Amino acid sequence: MHGVTPYHGGVPSRRNIPKPAVRRLSLYLRELASRQEAGEETVSSKALGRSLGLTDAQVRKDLALFGQFGHPGRGYAVAELVASLRRIMGRDRLWRACVVGAGNIGRALVSYDRFRREGFQIAAVFDADPALAGREVGSGLRVQRMSELASVVAAEGINLGIIAVPRETAQQVADALVAAGVQGILNFAPRRIEVREGIAIVSVDFTVSLELLAFQIAFGESGVLDPGNDGPEDADSPSDE
Amino acid sequence: MHGVTPYHGGVPSRRNIPKPAVRRLSLYLRELASRQEAGEETVSSKALGRSLGLTDAQVRKDLALFGQFGHPGRGYAVAELVASLRRIMGRDRLWRACVVGAGNIGRALVSYDRFRREGFQIAAVFDADPALAGREVGSGLRVQRMSELASVVAAEGINLGIIAVPRETAQQVADALVAAGVQGILNFAPRRIEVREGIAIVSVDFTVSLELLAFQIAFGESGVLDPGNDGPEDADSPSDE
Numbered sequence: 001m002h003g004v005t006p007y008h009g010g011v012p013s014r015r016n017i018p019k020p021a022v023r024r025l026s027l028y029l030r031e032l033a034s035r036q037e038a039g040e041e042t043v044s045s046k047a048l049g050r051s052l053g054l055t056d057a058q059v060r061k062d063l064a065l066f067g068q069f070g071h072p073g074r075g076y077a078v079a080e081l082v083a084s085l086r087r088i089m090g091r092d093r094l095w096r097a098c099v100v101g102a103g104n105i106g107r108a109l110v111s112y113d114r115f116r117r118e119g120f121q122i123a124a125v126f127d128a129d130p131a132l133a134g135r136e137v138g139s140g141l142r143v144q145r146m147s148e149l150a151s152v153v154a155a156e157g158i159n160l161g162i163i164a165v166p167r168e169t170a171q172q173v174a175d176a177l178v179a180a181g182v183q184g185i186l187n188f189a190p191r192r193i194e195v196r197e198g199i200a201i202v203s204v205d206f207t208v209s210l211e212l213l214a215f216q217i218a219f220g221e222s223g224v225l226d227p228g229n230d231g232p233e234d235a236d237s238p239s240d241e
Numbered sequence: 242m243h244g245v246t247p248y249h250g251g252v253p254s255r256r257n258i259p260k261p262a263v264r265r266l267s268l269y270l271r272e273l274a275s276r277q278e279a280g281e282e283t284v285s286s287k288a289l290g291r292s293l294g295l296t297d298a299q300v301r302k303d304l305a306l307f308g309q310f311g312h313p314g315r316g317y318a319v320a321e322l323v324a325s326l327r328r329i330m331g332r333d334r335l336w337r338a339c340v341v342g343a344g345n346i347g348r349a350l351v352s353y354d355r356f357r358r359e360g361f362q363i364a365a366v367f368d369a370d371p372a373l374a375g376r377e378v379g380s381g382l383r384v385q386r387m388s389e390l391a392s393v394v395a396a397e398g399i400n401l402g403i404i405a406v407p408r409e410t411a412q413q414v415a416d417a418l419v420a421a422g423v424q425g426i427l428n429f430a431p432r433r434i435e436v437r438e439g440i441a442i443v444s445v446d447f448t449v450s451l452e453l454l455a456f457q458i459a460f461g462e463s464g465v466l467d468p469g470n471d472g473p474e475d476a477d478s479p480s481d482e
Contacts, residue, residue: 022456023449089452090459097451104352108345112447114431120451160454184454186447190355200457202450206353206427208264209443210338210361211330213401213425215263216441218331 021062022089027052028063029085036078044075095120096157097186100173101164102127102135102143105188109162111138123156128169146176153180160184167191174201262303263330268293269304270326277319285316336361337398338427341414342405343368343376343384346429350403352379364397369410387417394421401425408432415442 031051035043045056045063052059063069066088069081086092097115099106102125109115110122125141127133132143144152152158161177163170163185170189177185184200187193195201272292276284286297286304293300304310307329310322327333338356340347343366350356351363366382368374373384385393393399402418404411404426411430418426425441428434436442 017460019453022453025456026449026452088456088460090455095451095455104345104349108349109447111345114448115451118448118452120448120455159458160451183458186450186454198461200454200461202454202457204445204447204450206350206445207355207359207361208267209427209445210336210356210401211267211359212260212263213427213441213443214331214336214361215266215329216443217400217424218334219258219329220439220441 097160098124106164150180338401339365347405391421
C-alpha cells in the first residue's frame with residue numbers, strides 16, 4: 001500500500017523504521033497541517049526543516065522511509081503529504097482505549113487531557129478490586145469490574161488496552177485484553193508482556209528513564225562526553241537489526 | 242577516563258551512543274553480577290549473548306562503545322566488567338531524587354517500589370498547593386512546600402529532580418530544581434523543558450507512547466510490515482547524528 005523503503009538493505013520490516021523518525025512524523029504532521037490551513041500548496045524539505053529545527057537532509061530521509069512523497073524541483077504537495085502521514089500514523093481514525101487498573105497511574109492516565117486532543121479517547125476503566133467498582137475517576141468515567149471487560153470492549157469499540165496494574169497480574173490482564181479484541185497494548189507494568197503475533201505492544205518503564213538519566217550524568221562526568229538536553233524525543237536512532 | 246569508541250566516525254559525543262545500547266547495559270550488568278556471584282571469572286560474548294537472547298556480535302558491539310573490555314581468546318573478565326559498567330552507568334552511587342507535584346503521577350512515582358531496588362531513592366516530595374503540605378504520600382514521605390525546595394535538596398543531598406506538575410508550571414519547577422543544585426531532571430510534564438548545559442534531562446510523554454502504538458497498528462495493517470512485540474526496550478537504534 002505504501003512504498004516502503006527499508007532503511008538498510010534487506011527485507012522490509014517495521015523493525016527497520018527508526019523510532020525517532022516515527023516520533024518526528026508527529027512534528028511533520030503538525031507543521032504541515034498548519035501550512036495547509038494557511039493555504040500553502042507545496043513546501044520544500046528545506047522550509048520544513050527550518051520550521052522544525054532539522055536539516056533538509058533529515059527531512060528527506062525521514063519521509064523517504066514511508067513513501068515517495070517529494071517531487072524534485074517542486075517539493076512536497078502539502079495536502080497529499082498530510083493525508084498520507086495521517087493514514088500512515090493511524091491518525092485518520094479515532095482510537096478508543098480502556099485503562100485496566102484504577103490506581104495512581106490509571107487515574108493519572110484517565111485525567112491526562114492531552115490524549116483526547118491527540119485523538120485517543122479513554123472510554124472505560126476497569127479494576128479487579130470490587131470496592132472500586134462504580135467509583136468515578138476523572139471526566140465522568142466510572143470504574144467497572146474485570147468481569148465486564150470483554151463485553152464493554154466489544155460494545156464500546158475499544159481497540160487499545162492500557163495496563164496500569166502491578167506486575168503480578170499484568171500478563172493475565174494482557175491476555176484478557178487480547179481475548180477481548182484489542183489491537184494494541186500500552187503497558188505500564190514493570191515486566192515484559194507476551195502477546196501473540198499481530199498484537200502491537202509498547203511498554204513504558206519509569207526505571208529505564210531514571211537509568212538513562214543516571215547514565216547521562218555519570219557518563220558526562222567522565223569528561224569525554226557532554227551531557228545536555230537530550231530527551232528520548234530528540235536523539236536520532238535508526239534501527240540496525 | 243573511559244576509552245570511548247565513537248559509533249560512527251567523527252568526534253566522540255554522547256549523542257553517538259545508541260539509547261538501546263544504554264538500556265542493554267542494564268541487562269549485561271544484571272547477568273554479569275549473577276555470574277560474578279556464582280564465581281565465574283571470565284565470560285565469552287557468546288555465552289553472555291546466549292543468556293540474554295542477543296547475538297555475540299551485538300554484545301561485542303555494545304560493549305565496545307564504552308571501552309576496551311574484551312581479551313581476545315579469553316573473553317571478558319567478569320569482575321572488571323561489572324565494576325566498569327557500574328561506574329559508566331552511574332550505578333556505583335546512590336541517587337537521591339525529589340518529586341515535584343503530588344498529584345496522581347507524583348504519588349504513583351513515590352510508591353513505585355522498583356526505584357529503590359534499582360538504587361534510586363525518593364527522598365522528598367513537594368507541591369505548590371499549601372493544602373497538601375504535611376500530607377503523607379506512600380512510604381512515610383510527607384508533602385513539603387515549594388519554598389522548602391532549595392534547603393531540602395541541599396540538606397538531603399538530592400541530585401535528581403522529577404517533574405510531575407502540569408505543563409504550565411513545569412519550566413518554572415525545572416528552573417527551581419536546577420537552581421537548587423540537581424544534576425538531572427526526569428520530566429513527566431507534556432512540554433519541552435529548557436535547562437542550561439551540563440544538566441541532564443529525560444522526558445516521558447505518554448502521548449508519544451500511544452502514538453507509537455497507533456503507528457505500529459496502522460503501519461502493520463498496510464500489509465507490508467509486521468507489527469509485533471516491540472517495546473521501546475527491544476529495538477536497536479544507534480544514533481546516526
